[in-house]
Structures are given as C-alpha cells and as structure tokens.
Amino acid sequence: MTQTGGTADVTVITAAYSMERWPLTIAAVESVLAQSLLPRAIILPVDHNPELFRRLSEHWASRGGGASAVPISVVESRYDGHLGASATTAAELARTEFLAFLDDDAAADPDWLERLLAPFADPSVIAVGGAPLPHYAAPRPAWFPHEFDWVFGCAYAGLPTRAAPILHLIGTTMAVRRPDLLGIGGIHSNDHGDMELSHRLLERNPGTKLIYEPAARVRHHVPASRLTWRYFWRRCFFVNRSKVAAMRQMGSAAHLRAERSFAARALTRGVLRGLAQALRGDGGGLARSLAICAGVALAGAGYATGVIEWQLGRRPRANATGWVGSLESSKTDAGA
Numbered sequence: 001m002t003q004t005g006g007t008a009d010v011t012v013i014t015a016a017y018s019m020e021r022w023p024l025t026i027a028a029v030e031s032v033l034a035q036s037l038l039p040r041a042i043i044l045p046v047d048h049n050p051e052l053f054r055r056l057s058e059h060w061a062s063r064g065g066g067a068s069a070v071p072i073s074v075v076e077s078r079y080d081g082h083l084g085a086s087a088t089t090a091a092e093l094a095r096t097e098f099l100a101f102l103d104d105d106a107a108a109d110p111d112w113l114e115r116l117l118a119p120f121a122d123p124s125v126i127a128v129g130g131a132p133l134p135h136y137a138a139p140r141p142a143w144f145p146h147e148f149d150w151v152f153g154c155a156y157a158g159l160p161t162r163a164a165p166i167l168h169l170i171g172t173t174m175a176v177r178r179p180d181l182l183g184i185g186g187i188h189s190n191d192h193g194d195m196e197l198s199h200r201l202l203e204r205n206p207g208t209k210l211i212y213e214p215a216a217r218v219r220h221h222v223p224a225s226r227l228t229w230r231y232f233w234r235r236c237f238f239v240n241r242s243k244v245a246a247m248r249q250m251g252s253a254a255h256l257r258a259e260r261s262f263a264a265r266a267l268t269r270g271v272l273r274g275l276a277q278a279l280r281g282d283g284g285g286l287a288r289s290l291a292i293c294a295g296v297a298l299a300g301a302g303y304a305t306g307v308i309e310w311q312l313g314r315r316p317r318a319n320a321t322g323w324v325g326s327l328e329s330s331k332t333d334a335g336a
Helices: 019-033 050-063 083-093 112-121 146-152 178-183 193-204 229-253 257-279 285-311
Strands: 007-013 038-046 072-076 098-102 106-108 125-136 164-166 173-177 209-222
Touching (some): 083 098, 083 193, 098 112, 098 178, 112 209, 146 229, 146 285, 257 285
Antiparallel strands (some): 164 209
16 A cells, blocks of 8 residues: 555545535545545545535535645546445546545544555455444434444444454445456445445455454444334344345355354344343343344344345346346445
C-alpha cells in the first residue's frame, strides 16, 4: 500500500440515496476528512436521486473539497439497481489501488482508515472489514440480543475480538483492492453486496483470506425505528428470504457456512449467556434468550420461503446490467 505524506493510495466510497440522511451523509464525509491517514480521493455515488445529487454537488463544490484538500467527487450511478450499482459505479471511476467503503449513516473514528488498510501488508489478505458500533437514537431495549446487532448493520456478539480471518465482511465498513473488485465484475446484489463480495473474492482467489479488524471502528447510526420487535422480526425473515436469490446469482461461490456457524453459536453460547444473566437477576436475560431462538427460527423460515419461491419460479428479475431486484426493500443493511 502506497503512503505519501499521510495519504494512502485509497478512494473512500460512500453511496448516498436519501435526503433524509443528509446530516448523516455530511458527517460521514467529514469523518473521512478528519482521518489520521487521508485517502487520495472520496467518491459519493448517488442512487438515482437528482435532488440529492445536486445538493451534494453544490455542498462540496462550495467547500472546495474541505480543508484537507482531498478531492471529493459526486457522481450519479451508471446502472439500474441500488447499493451494488452505486458501489460499482464508484469503483470503475476510482484510480487508486484500494477502495474503502463507508455507509452514508456511519461516522469513522480518526484512525479508522489507517487500521482498515494495515492488514493488506499481508499479500494473502484480499479484503478487510471493520467494526461498525451502534450509535443509538433511542435507548436499546433490554430484550434485544447483541448476537443480532447485524440486524441494523453493526458488529455482533460472536465476532473475533482481535484481527482474524472471517467468512463474511460487514458492508458498513470494508476495504478491497480495486483490481480484485473489478475482477469479479463489481457488486451486483442490491441487498447482499457484502456477502457477494466476500464469497466471490474467496472463490476467485484461492488461498486468500478476509480479515475482520475490530480496531477499525465506525459509529453506525441506529434510528429508533430499528429498535422495535417489528423491525427485528422482519429483518430476520426478509433478509434471509432475499438471500436465496443472491445465492443463486453467485453460483458456485455461494455457501451458508457463516450462517450455520452463527446459528449454532447463537443457540448455544448466546442462549446460555442470557439464561445465566437471568439467574443473576438480569430481567432482560430470559427475553434475550427467547429473542435469539425466535430470530434464528425466523431466519430459517425466511430462507426456506425463498427456496420454495425460487423453485416455484417466483424469482426476482435481473435487468440488462445484471442487477438483481430485491424481494424486500433494497434500502437495507447487509445481514449476518
């Protein structure tokens, strides 16, 4: 990785799609401009929203790229589709060796980029993921198990506590070499881009590994609406229902090893931990154990539903560019 005068040969990509996230998007970019190791460029691909494209273009043009003088480009997505299309648009426009992705509702710690890129010193590392930590807009319910923080796109209980290989990165924050991403044809999935990237990279490059670096932290905004039972059960079910279509599109790269490992760990360690906490007087311990059981069951039911729908021919259509339509909302975080 090339570093010159506190600058790394990396482009930070933050895909934007909603005016409702305006303050969060601005904060995300400002956090990148405050990094201890600055990127060579920042690209904001806008997902088919002319007003947001105009506003962001005017905002950063008036700022002159910010005090750091890091060039900031606001571009419109070239393709139909949503998050995957936006990410691929920016990857094709970038000119750096590395690409780092940061969600538009996440603010990075000052040393985030430095820590995210450090594992690439090992040539066998093909991609690196950081740790999105939740920043709550409302108090966290006592029943919500930490094993399911993936529901709102955050690091969850059971992930390594030190840098270690992993099967599936979290899309909120991750980095990859640009030639490797373009080598797999970019990201085609609307909802499961992190899973697609992880699986395709490992299949195309045998002997490589994905590294989870929990010290590369970002603060991921969690609105009050995501701290409800309704959001919990819908995410558990629909993320895994739509995962079937994404798996079929990945062909031989697809597997469920990460999901099986998560389910086994949650149903053993997670449930037992909640029960032990309940015995020690934690009133939410039992509720968390029950929520884990419900979440795993809902995830399994969602996947089974997706399989049945696929077999019956109720498949999402892929448009001419290959982007796959979502079975639920495409404006969601990546699942576990």
